[in-house]
Every structure is written in C-alpha cells, then in structure tokens.
Amino acid sequence: MRKIKIHKPDDWHLHLRDGDLLKLVLPHTVKDFGRALIMPNLVPPVITTSDAESYRREIMDALDKDIDFQPFMTLYLTEDTDPRDVEDGIAKGVVKAVKLYPAGATTNSSSGVRDFSKINETLAILSTNNVPLCVHGEVVDGHVDIFDRETEFIQRVLIPIHKDFPELKIVLEHITTQDAIDFVLNTPDNIAATITVHHLVINRNHLFKSGIRPHYFCLPIAKREVHRQSLVKAATSGNANFFLGTDSAPHTIGTKESACGCAGIFTAPVAMAILAHVFENEDALDKLEGFTSLSGAEFYGVAPNQSFLTLRKEKAPIKFPASIAENELEVSIFDPEFDLNWKVID
Ligand code: DOR
Ligand code: ZN
Numbered sequence: 001m002r003k004i005k006i007h008k009p010d011d012w013h014l015h016l017r018d019g020d021l022l023k024l025v026l027p028h029t030v031k032d033f034g035r036a037l038i039m040p041n042l043v044p045p046v047i048t049t050s051d052a053e054s055y056r057r058e059i060m061d062a063l064d065k066d067i068d069f070q071p072f073m074t075l076y077l078t079e080d081t082d083p084r085d086v087e088d089g090i091a092k093g094v095v096k097a098v099k100l101y102p103a104g105a106t107t108n109s110s111s112g113v114r115d116f117s118k119i120n121e122t123l124a125i126l127s128t129n130n131v132p133l134c135v136h137g138e139v140v141d142g143h144v145d146i147f148d149r150e151t152e153f154i155q156r157v158l159i160p161i162h163k164d165f166p167e168l169k170i171v172l173e174h175i176t177t178q179d180a181i182d183f184v185l186n187t188p189d190n191i192a193a194t195i196t197v198h199h200l201v202i203n204r205n206h207l208f209k210s211g212i213r214p215h216y217f218c219l220p221i222a223k224r225e226v227h228r229q230s231l232v233k234a235a236t237s238g239n240a241n242f243f244l245g246t247d248s249a250p251h252t253i254g255t256k257e258s259a260c261g262c263a264g265i266f267t268a269p270v271a272m273a274i275l276a277h278v279f280e281n282e283d284a285l286d287k288l289e290g291f292t293s294l295s296g297a298e299f300y301g302v303a304p305n306q307s308f309l310t311l312r313k314e315k316a317p318i319k320f321p322a323s324i325a326e327n328e329l330e331v332s333i334f335d336p337e338f339d340l341n342w343k344v345i346d
Contacts, residue, residue: 002312002313003310003311003312003313004276004285004288004310004311004312005308005309005310006288006289006292006293006308006309006310006311007289007293007294007304007305007307007308007309008032008033008034008293008305008306008307008308008309009032009033009034009244009272009292009293009305009309010033010034010035010036010037010244010292010293010296010297010305011029011033011035011036011037011244011245011246011248011268011271012036012037012171012194012243012244012245012296012299012300013037013039013134013173013174013194013196013245013246013247014029014033014036014037014038014039014245014246014247014248014268015038015039015041015247015248015249015250015264016029016036016038016039016059016071017042017250018042018055018058020326020327020329021250021252021329021331022058022059022062023062023326024250024324024325024326024329024331025248025250025266025268025324025331026059026062026063027064028268028269028324029069029248029268030063030064030067030069031344032268032271032272032309032344033069034068034069034070034305034307035069035070035071035072035302035305036069036071036072037072037074037096037097037134037245037300038055038056038059038071038072038073038074039074039099040052040055040073040074040075040076040099041076041099041101041106041107041108041109042055042108043108044111045076045078045108045111046073046074046075046076047075047076047078047081047111048075048082048085048089049075049085049086049088049089049092049094049095051075052073052074052075052089052094052095053073053094055073056071056073056094059071068307072096072097072300073094073095073096074095074096074097074098074099074134075089075095075098075099076099076101076111076112077098077099077100077101077112077113077119077122077133078111078112078113079113079114079115079118079119081119081122083121083122083124083125086098086122086125086126087125087129090125090129090131095131096131096132096300097131097132097133097134097171097300098122098126098131098132098133098134099133099134099135099136100112100113100119100133100134100135100136101113101136102114102136102138102139102140102153102157103140104140105136105138105139105140105149105219106136106138106219106263107219107249107251107262107263107264109136112136116157116160116161120164123161123164123165123168124165126168126169127165127167127168127169130169130301131169132169132170132171132299132300133161133168133169133170133171134170134171134173135158135170135171135172135173136173136174136219137150137153137154137157137158137172137173137175137180137220138150138153138219138220139152139153139156139157146221147204147221147223147224149220150175150176150177150179150180150220151177151179151180154172154179154180154183158170158172158183159183162187162191166188167190168190169190169191169192169299170190170191170192171192171193171194171245171299172184172191172192172193172194173193173194173245173247174194174195174196174199174218174220174245174247175193175194175195175199175220175231176199176220176221176222176223176227176231177223177227177230178226178227178230180193181193181230181231181234181242184234184241184242185239185241189240189241191241192240192241192242192243192295192299193234193241193242194242194243194244194245194247194296195231195234195235195242195243195244195245195291196218196245196246196247196265196267197244197246197248197267197270197271197274197275197334198216198218198222198247198265198267198334199222199228199231200228200231200232200235200274200275200278201228201274201278201336201338202216202222202228202336203222203223203224203225203227203228204221204222204223204224205225206222206337207221207222214256214257214258214261215256215265215332215334215335216265217256217261217262217263217264217265218247218249218263218264218265219263219264221263232278232282233282235278235279235291236278236279236282236284236287236291237287238284238287238290240290240294240295240298240299241295241299242291242295243290243291243292243295243296243299244271244275244291244292244296245296246267246268246271247264247265247267248265248266248267248268248271249263249264249265249266250264250266250268250331251264251266251331252329252330252331253323253330253331253332256332265334266331266332266333266334267333267334269320269321269324269333270320270333270334270336270340272292272309272311272342272344273311273318273320273340273342273343273344274334274336274340275288275291275292276288276311276313276342277336277338277340277341277342279291280313280342293305293309308346309344309346310344310345310346311342311343311344311345312342312343312345313341313342313343314341314342314343315341316341317339317340317341318340318341318342318343320333320340321333322335
C-alpha cells in the first residue's frame with residue numbers, strides 16, 4: 001500500500017506549553033491532528049476551571065484563524081482541588097479529563113498528589129459524570145528502581161483506585177511495560193491506555209548509545225526491548241483500549257542538554273510518519289486509523305473528526321529538520337534513527 005487515507009487523528013496526550021513556546025510548537029500538531037487533550041502541567045499548573053478557560057483562550061489565540069483544531073482541556077489534580085469546581089467545569093463543557101500526577105513524578109508535578117485518599121471526592125464526581133481520570137502511572141519513592149516505577153504504581157495505586165471506583169474511566173498514560181498492557185487487557189473497557197510514538201521505537205539502550213542521549217530521556221523512561229515489542233503489538237493489535245497519546249513534550253535544547261536535563265521528547269512533527277512506518281512494518285496499516293483516529297474518540301465519547309488525512313509512501317526518505325527555532329527558543333525534533341518514507345500529503 002503506497003497511500004492511506006484516514007480520519008484526521010487526535011492526540012489524546014499533548015504538551016503545548018504556553019507563551020512563545022506554545023506559538024512555536026502548535027503549528028506542528030494542528031497540521032496533522034484535529035483535536036488534542038492538552039496537559040495541564042504549566043508553571044503554575046492549570047488547576048481550576050477558570051485556569052483551563054484562560055489556557056484554552058491562549059491556545060485559540062495562538063492558532064491561525066483558518067485552522068480547524070480543537071483543544072480539549074484537562075485539570076491538574078491537587079490535594080486541594082475543589083470537587084465543586086471540577087463539577088462546574090464538566091457541566092460547562094470546559095473540562096474533558098482530570099490529570100493525576102503523583103507529586104514529584106515528572107516535569108512540573110510538585111503540586112501533584114501525595115496522599116491519594118484526599119482525592120476521593122473528585123474521583124466520585126468523575127465517575128458519576130463519566131469523565132476520565134488520566135494518570136501518570138509512576139511511584140516516586142527514591143528506593144524504587146526507575147525502571148520499576150510503572151509496575152509498582154499499578155499494584156500500589158491504580159488497582160486500589162479501580163477497586164474503589166469500578167465505574168471510573170481511567171486512562172493509564174504513556175504506558176511502557178508489559179505489566180501496563182496486561183492491566184488494560186485484564187480490566188473492563190472503562191480502563192484504557194495511551195501509547196506514545198517514541199516508546200514504540202526506542203528502548204532503554206537508546207539512552208546510552210555511545211554516550212548519554214538527553215533527547216531520548218522522557219518519563220516514564222523507555223524500558224527493555226521486550227517491552228517495546230509488546231507496546232508495538234498492543235498498538236497495532238486493533239484493541240480499542242490502546243490509542244495514541246503522543247506525549248509530545250517540548251523542552252528547549254539548553255534545558256535538555258544539561259547536568260540535570262528535563263524529561264520530554266518532542267515528536268509532533270514526525271509522529272504520523274513514524275506511526276505509518278511502525279504499522280507498515282507490522283503489516284498493520286489497516287489498524288492505523290483505529291489507533292490514531294477512532295478508538296480514543298470513542299473512549300472520550302466524541303465522534304471521529306469529519307476531515308481526513310492522507311499519507312503517501314515516498315521512494316526517497318523524507319528530510320525532517322533536526323530542530324525548530326524562533327528567536328531564543330530551539331527545540332529538537334525526535335530522531336527515530338531510521339529513514340522515514342511516509343509523508344502527510346493532505
Ligand atoms: O517525559 C515527559 N515529559 N513525561 C512527562 O510526564 C511530562 C513531560 C513534560 O511535561 O515535559
Ligand atoms: Zn505527558
């Protein structure tokens with residue numbers, strides 16, 4: 001197959017940042033994606049419905065007027081979140097999901113949750129309203145090996161939450177392990193997972209190939225090759241409980257190439273080209289549309305996008321730039337280290 005036409009994809013996990021960085025990265029998502037679930041870990045975070053309304057306005061103002069793109073907003077859950085405000089945000093149609101960051105788990109997560117018993121009232125509201133809880137699934141204890149943090153979180157936090165709120169829709173975000181896949185496979189359909197582009201193509205060796213590679217550092221950290229292979233199988237299986245959330249997370253080059261480099265990989269410009277490559281390799285191009293454009297929409301209760309995206313396989317590799325830049329800001333684009341021949345043509 002040299003050409004494939006699919007409903008326009010949605011990105012169910014995206015970091016757009018704010019200010020000048022937002023303006024720099026936004027065009028790279030809206031060219032291929034009709035909608036995206038926008039992560040709330042700004043500084044300061046998007047905690048209230050009013051914060052989400054202002055952030056949504058900033059995104060809409062940064063968009064070219066002729067672009068058809070819809071940001072879906074999330075709230076950053078804290079121990080002090082007012083459940084009434086969450087309820088209002090849902091009723092107003094502002095809040096599409098609530099994001100749970102364990103405090104200290106990742107970028108700008110210090111206002112996240114330490115004591116999970118403090119969020120029960122909000123979880124009850126989400127459950128009643130059929131609104132998903134999106135979860136960064138890693139424990140933060142220093143004594144737990146960084147490669148085991150997802151598995152430990154599932155056992156220690158996620159299974160108890162699911163037991164207490166069996167009807168609650170949960171999205172285990174950016175999964176990286178066989179354990180996370182098994183959790184989704186062994187729970188009802190109100191439990192789903194997003195899979196990123198980068199976790200489909202890198203394993204933990206990429207982080208240390210001939211030196212330390214900060215541009216492959218993200219959280220959850222990439223795991224062993226067997227886990228990567230399992231993620232590819234899950235993504236290309238056609239199981240609707242696995243869908244795309246790129247976790248495209250731009251940081252400036254200076255903040256990544258540092259003694260304490262930030263976690264996050266910017267994949268938006270190459271996401272669809274890489275996915276077509278991965279799905280073609282698995283002989284599963286017929287499953288690409290489900291993964292990128294149908295399953296997530298169904299989980300979040302929205303119709304697929306009305307518009308379409310066409311990708312074509314070119315004879316010569318597509319040349320993507322190594323970075324994008326504007327004034328002082330420069331962000332590296334994820335390099336999968338293999339040729340990309342699939343091009344979005346329409
Ligand atoms: O690698 C990551 N980057 N993982 C996250 O959970 C957050 C993200 C970011 O905001 O940079
Ligand atoms: Zn993220």
